[in-house]
Amino acid sequence: LIELYDMPVSGNCYKVRLLFAHLGVAYRRHSVELGDRFERTELLGALNPALRVPTVVLQDGRSLAESGAILWYFGEGTRFVPVDRYLRAQMPQWMFFEQYEHELTIAVARKRLSYSDPPQVDGRLAELQAAGRKALATLDAHLEGRDYLVGDGMTLADIALYAYTHMADEGFDLSGYWNIGRWLEWIAAEPGHVPTTA
Amino acid sequence: LIELYDMPVSGNCYKVRLLFAHLGVAYRRHSVELGDRFERTELLGALNPALRVPTVVLQDGRSLAESGAILWYFGEGTRFVPVDRYLRAQMPQWMFFEQYEHELTIAVARKRLSYSDPPQVDGRLAELQAAGRKALATLDAHLEGRDYLVGDGMTLADIALYAYTHMADEGFDLSGYWNIGRWLEWIAAEPGHVPTTA
Numbered sequence: 270l271i272e273l274y275d276m277p278v279s280g281n282c283y284k285v286r287l288l289f290a291h292l293g294v295a296y297r298r299h300s301v302e303l304g305d306r307f308e309r310t311e312l313l314g315a316l317n318p319a320l321r322v323p324t325v326v327l328q329d330g331r332s333l334a335e336s337g338a339i340l341w342y343f344g345e346g347t348r349f350v351p352v353d354r355y356l357r358a359q360m361p362q363w364m365f366f367e368q369y370e371h372e373l374t375i376a377v378a379r380k381r382l383s384y385s386d387p388p389q390v391d392g393r394l395a396e397l398q399a400a401g402r403k404a405l406a407t408l409d410a411h412l413e414g415r416d417y418l419v420g421d422g423m424t425l426a427d428i429a430l431y432a433y434t435h436m437a438d439e440g441f442d443l444s445g446y447w448n449i450g451r452w453l454e455w456i457a458a459e460p461g462h463v464p465t466t467a
Numbered sequence: 468l469i470e471l472y473d474m475p476v477s478g479n480c481y482k483v484r485l486l487f488a489h490l491g492v493a494y495r496r497h498s499v500e501l502g503d504r505f506e507r508t509e510l511l512g513a514l515n516p517a518l519r520v521p522t523v524v525l526q527d528g529r530s531l532a533e534s535g536a537i538l539w540y541f542g543e544g545t546r547f548v549p550v551d552r553y554l555r556a557q558m559p560q561w562m563f564f565e566q567y568e569h570e571l572t573i574a575v576a577r578k579r580l581s582y583s584d585p586p587q588v589d590g591r592l593a594e595l596q597a598a599g600r601k602a603l604a605t606l607d608a609h610l611e612g613r614d615y616l617v618g619d620g621m622t623l624a625d626i627a628l629y630a631y632t633h634m635a636d637e638g639f640d641l642s643g644y645w646n647i648g649r650w651l652e653w654i655a656a657e658p659g660h661v662p663t664t665a
Contacts, residue, residue, distance in 0.1 A: 357543075
């Protein structure tokens with residue numbers, strides 16, 4: 270069986286679980302606690318040099334890390350990766366945007382506000398929130414008139430962006446982003462969809 | 468001709484120029500100044516929703532952004548993308564690591580120290596430097612006994628990591644990272660290599 274080192278609150282891990290659900294991939298979950306560096310070295314030291322989750326171990330014992338790379342490995346050759354060369358490159362354009370501008374502002378602001386005790390409300394949070402609103406506005410503008418981020422079918426890019434966007438209300442007011450709201454409902458309505466609590 | 472919207476000091480843009488040099492891709496450069504948001508909207512508004520460089524415009528007029536996605540588009544089918552499925556996914560593992568843990572600490576610390584007037588020396592810089600050293604240590608440990616990041620040939624991952632690592636001395640002391648030093652020399656010795664000033 271495929272092993273998934275997973276953290277239940279992590280949107281990056283949820284991306285992998287969501288793709289696995291759509292593809293019917295059978296796997297075993299190992300939960301890692303937030304912030305436990307010692308445990309991480311014990312668990313992940315030989316599997317992922319960056320000591321982060323998600324990390325998967327394939328059936329042959331080889332490991333793979335970074336949510337985007339794991340999505341790539343399992344998504345290749347399925348309906349979630351476009352056949353057209355240009356669309357196949359637009360997909361990672363949005364996946365890199367997600368990791369660089371979106372996850373690192375939205376997920377980090379969410380963690381500081383909703384998963385820190387006490388919440389870390391400071392100038393850095395304000396910077397993250399401003400940058401997060403910019404990322405949400407970029408995403409919202411792109412989704413104008415579109416059902417999916419790339420081409421006319423669901424791709425790994427939708428899975429990658431859905432994860433933290435649908436959690437962004439833990440830190441951001443999403444009410445003005447109409448295209449995002451519509452797209453979130455659309456992705457969640459896809460047959461095979463599972464919530465992050467599944 | 469392919470158009471490249473480019474910033475000379477940007478490591479992300481250099482990745483694209485380095486791959487183009489290796490592949491013999493002919494292109495025209497358009498330089499964008501650091502931090503000029505108004506000019507960026509004028510130049511890039513219709514081409515890249517994130518208003519960042521590098522952005523390329525293909526011969527058919529369609530645009531593509533995010534260095535990793537541009538590398539992907541031009542690298543597919545060349546010797547810089549492994550044929551083996553597992554190695555082909557390990558390559559983006561390192562490319563996502565680069566954007567998430569490496570570029571966002573090393574490039575941002577470099578910008579605050581060496582490309583800001585006056586230099587922004589504060590608590591945030593110290594955080595970025597600590598995180599940057601962790602990323603360099605992760606990279607150095609992975610390169611132990613390896614000539615290339617993935618498999619036994621140069622891939623897009625080497626191009627992606629080379630860019631800011633070889634500039635990291637503008638902000639970090641690289642003298643203890645022996646494997647990184649050896650690998651930087653090795654990548655620069657590859658036939659077809661060009662420096663960032665080319």
